[in-house]
Amino acid sequence: MQFTDENCFLCGTTITKEHRTPVFGEWMQDKYNLRNKELLMLDKSVTTFDQLTIPCCDQCHLNHVLPLESEIEDAAKTEYDGICTLDQKRIFQWIGKMYYGMLVTELIKEKDPLIMPENPVSENPQMLGKFKTFYQVLQSLRVPMKFSDFLPCSVFILQVAPTEDDLPFEYQDELTTMCFSIKLGPVVIVCKLLDNGIIRNVLNRLYKLTEDRELHPIQVAEFKARVFYAAYIFNVVPDYFIRPGKPEDEQLILDSLIDDITNEVFNPFEPLAYAHMLEEMLKPWSIREKDILENPQKPISFLTDDNGEFKTIKQFAK
Known part of the structure; x- marks a missing residue:
């Protein structure tokens, strides 16, 4: 390197x-x-x-x-x-x-x-x-390489509804938290690198709610905020080990270990810090922190209703 x-x-x-x-x-x-x-x-x-x-x-x-x-x-x-x-x-x-x-x-x-x-x-x-x-x-x-029972990242693939989507391409990255998102037409890929899929597991229920649905751009923005914030409070770094091989092997096999004994996997969730992240993602809609934290213990959501079910948004009035 x-x-x-x-x-x-x-x-x-x-x-x-x-x-x-x-x-x-x-x-x-x-x-x-x-x-x-x-x-x-x-x-x-x-x-x-x-x-x-x-x-x-x-x-x-x-x-x-x-x-x-x-x-x-x-x-x-x-x-x-x-x-x-x-x-x-x-x-x-x-x-x-x-x-x-x-x-x-x-x-x-x-x-x-x-x-x-x-x-x-x-x-x-x-x-x-x-x-x-x-x-x-x-x-x-x-290098021919197989990850034994993990992927070194969390990948989310979202579909954007065309009604109010006027952005053909967009990308955002955060070098320190190793988070990346890219928009290719109606597809948005959000990825947190180097977490071995932990954030994907944590957000799995929410992600399942979005699968095969066309999301309003404001919902995509919220989903990105959730992933980027999870990456921000993610607190461990995996170790990777090459499994001992044989001379005739055609690929390396990597195993992984995460120290979740001496380290908490996530730092505590802080509504204010999340609100700052969400506010940044919601800039196109001019939604500010005071609106996001109208209920301080439950930040605003455009993805789910009060019962945790998916919220359908066809059009959004600013």
Whole structure:
């Protein structure tokens, strides 16, 4: 794991600065007209989607990155149904590649920033430890690797109703909590990396309520807030171990262990902190903290009613 322009982001081999791969696949940039759209980085510098590339050797680019992007592109052609048929390990690798690409870009920029970020990622030893652990499972993109009885993330696939949805593409990431969401037309994928599916289990009942339903965009925003907040209070980092193998083995098998004895898996839920997260996600609807916490012990929900059942929203009046 080396944060430089002279080492392949995936295998670490030494390369020249011309060897790059896009963080966001070219098919995505073309389909959603992203090439010249601007992105604000943590050091307040501005880049565009087509300028956002990471160092990548020819072998990793041709043999691992391009086939992955092609697989996602094909699945996305049939939107929700296609994305749902993907192996979730491939979704993990795809989200992981984009997340890690943003991370590498930010860390390279921190060496010569336009404005030094308030909390530089490179100066947080705990975060660098998490990234190192994540990098180990990201190697499944190029090394034949089987996760024994887990997936190193929680993946949620949501379907957006077209009535009031005017956003063809959107993405959000939170580097420190390792949370990522991306919208491809009517499909939204939300992913918390490095939790071994724990958040998926915690939110399973809510997720089941949304399955095969078309959600209003405000409901998608709330679902993202719930995942991002769960990632914020998630308090453990898995350890991964390569199972001893035989010379004739064709893949590595990884086992995992989470220390939930000396560490609480989640920090306590704080309604005010969740309200801040939800307020951020609900900005397009101008819904403020006081509205969210009208009942301080039960923040507002657009997904479920007072009985915990799914709430149908066709149109939303601001």
